[in-house]
Amino acid sequence: xTTTSGATDAARRAEFDAFYLAGSQRMxxxxxxxxxxxxxxxxxxxxxxxxxxxxxxxxxxxxxxTGWVRVVARRIAVGNWRRARxxxxxxxxxxxxxPTPAISPDHVALVAALRKLSAGRREAIVLFHLCDLTGAxxxxxxxxxxxxxxxxxxxxxxxxxxxxxxxxRVDSTRKETAxx
Amino acid sequence: MNDPRHDDVxxxxxRELAGRAESAATLAAxxxxxxxxxxxxTRLRVAGxxxxxxxxxxxxxxxTRPDDGAAVRGGPAASSPGDRAALTPPPADAERIGLGDxxxxxxxxxxxxxxEGDMVNRPDTAFPVRLFGPCAAxxxxxxxxxxxxxxxxxxxxxxxxxxxSTWATGLTPQAIDAEARRIYTSWQAVAAACMxxxxxxxxxxxxxxxxxxxxxxxxxxxxxxxxxxxxxxxxTAADPAYPLTAEVGPALMDKAILTAPTPPR
Numbered sequence: 001x002t003t004t005s006g007a008t009d010a011a012r013r014a015e016f017d018a019f020y021l022a023g024s025q026r027m028x029x030x031x032x033x034x035x036x037x038x039x040x041x042x043x044x045x046x047x048x049x050x051x052x053x054x055x056x057x058x059x060x061x062x063x064x065x066t067g068w069v070r071v072v073a074r075r076i077a078v079g080n081w082r083r084a085r086x087x088x089x090x091x092x093x094x095x096x097x098x099p100t101p102a103i104s105p106d107h108v109a110l111v112a113a114l115r116k117l118s119a120g121r122r123e124a125i126v127l128f129h130l131c132d133l134t135g136a137x138x139x140x141x142x143x144x145x146x147x148x149x150x151x152x153x154x155x156x157x158x159x160x161x162x163x164x165x166x167x168x169r170v171d172s173t174r175k176e177t178a179x180x
Numbered sequence: 181m182n183d184p185r186h187d188d189v190x191x192x193x194x195r196e197l198a199g200r201a202e203s204a205a206t207l208a209a210x211x212x213x214x215x216x217x218x219x220x221x222t223r224l225r226v227a228g229x230x231x232x233x234x235x236x237x238x239x240x241x242x243x244t245r246p247d248d249g250a251a252v253r254g255g256p257a258a259s260s261p262g263d264r265a266a267l268t269p270p271p272a273d274a275e276r277i278g279l280g281d282x283x284x285x286x287x288x289x290x291x292x293x294x295x296e297g298d299m300v301n302r303p304d305t306a307f308p309v310r311l312f313g314p315c316a317a318x319x320x321x322x323x324x325x326x327x328x329x330x331x332x333x334x335x336x337x338x339x340x341x342x343x344x345s346t347w348a349t350g351l352t353p354q355a356i357d358a359e360a361r362r363i364y365t366s367w368q369a370v371a372a373a374c375m376x377x378x379x380x381x382x383x384x385x386x387x388x389x390x391x392x393x394x395x396x397x398x399x400x401x402x403x404x405x406x407x408x409x410x411x412x413x414x415x416t417a418a419d420p421a422y423p424l425t426a427e428v429g430p431a432l433m434d435k436a437i438l439t440a441p442t443p444p445r
Contacts, residue, residue: 013211020210025203025207026202029202033197038204049217050214053213053214053217054217110194110197
């Protein structure tokens with residue numbers, strides 16, 4: 001009896017480990033696109049997976065736990081982001097920290113542009129374009145209609161292009177000023 | 181109107197950004213994630229048990245509340261002795277739980293403690309209860325239920341006591357003890373980061389002291405099985421010296437036997 005139970009526990013652990021190793025890197029990339037801070041993304045992802053382990057049997061019985069982990073990680077990340085805003089403002093007085101090492105100026109601009117999006121638009125664009133969810137799946141995960149999702153996506157892309165254009169204009173002005 | 185080609189460029193950049201973050205991410209090993217999950221679950225159970233503890237302690241104290249009601253907070257529903265009896269555990273239980281009188285505190289001439297607001301035997305589940313002075317910035321243990329007691333002097337000195345228990349239904353005695361040790365160790369780490377250790381005490385009782393901004397204080401950390409607590413002071417220059425000693429620890433534990441004092445077998 002004990003042997004069976006031990007074997008079951010070992011199987012559950014192995015199943016969880018495989019699930020974690022297969023998906024956690026990708027999940028971190030997705031959450032990073034939401035938060036713009038790699039450390040926060042790593043922490044949110046790790047916390048979401050650790051919560052998943054706490055209810056692993058129920059989650060696997062209900063099917064693929066990926067969606068559940070993504071929703072939890074997203075909520076943790078967005079919650080942390082909101083809580084951190086004031087703290088971040090204080091940090092910004094001393095200069096904004098680099099979002100993550102080894103990222104080009106283009107990527108810094110993209111992160112800055114993402115940060116300017118509202119949380120709803122950012123979530124929509126990340127779920128639809130990075131998680132490769134269908135419109136129906138992304139809308140369901142956000143608790144909105146497909147029409148509302150389409151609107152959010154359109155506005156998010158417009159906003160991104162606008163902010164990136166702004167950033168490019170500022171950048172080119174700086175370069176021009178430096179050259180003259 | 182957006183140019184769809186620009187949309188594609190932006191989305192490609194977004195994917196590249198996420199891909200780079202994936203590569204740069206340093207994630208914990210799966211066993212560490214599982215351990216964190218298991219610990220979190222234990223903590224939730226403990227917090228739940230702490231909340232229950234706090235409720236029962238508060239209820240018990242209604243039963244022992246002095247008639248003038250000055251020392252202990254009570255509710256209108258428990259205003260008559262009959263109502264209180266109906267709402268609370270038997271007096272025998274009330275005798276052995278709670279921190280109703282601060283007999284664990286040393287008596288020093290010139291230091292008269294009075295209850296700070298309604299902060300006597302205050303059951304709180306939304307912690308942290310913070311220490312004083314340089315340690316106030318770091319909560320000793322977040323989301324831990326228990327009971328606290330706060331008192332002040334006329335000159336503005338303060339003493340704060342916090343007691344909790346890791347007893348929880350469904351946890352094994354080993355898990356209960358391990359959780360108590362873990363919390364005690366986390367308290368030691370907080371104290372070590374901002375105070376100086378005072379010699380004395382033992383494995384389950386330690387005294388720490390601090391001073392700054394014209395104030396000074398002590399902290400006694402203590403544990404007995406699944407019950408653990410601390411007493412912290414912040415003394416102003418207008419009050420006499422009031423050093424806490426290691427004897428406060430056992431005295432507090434004698435006093436603060438919380439509800440469900442017998443762990444599950």
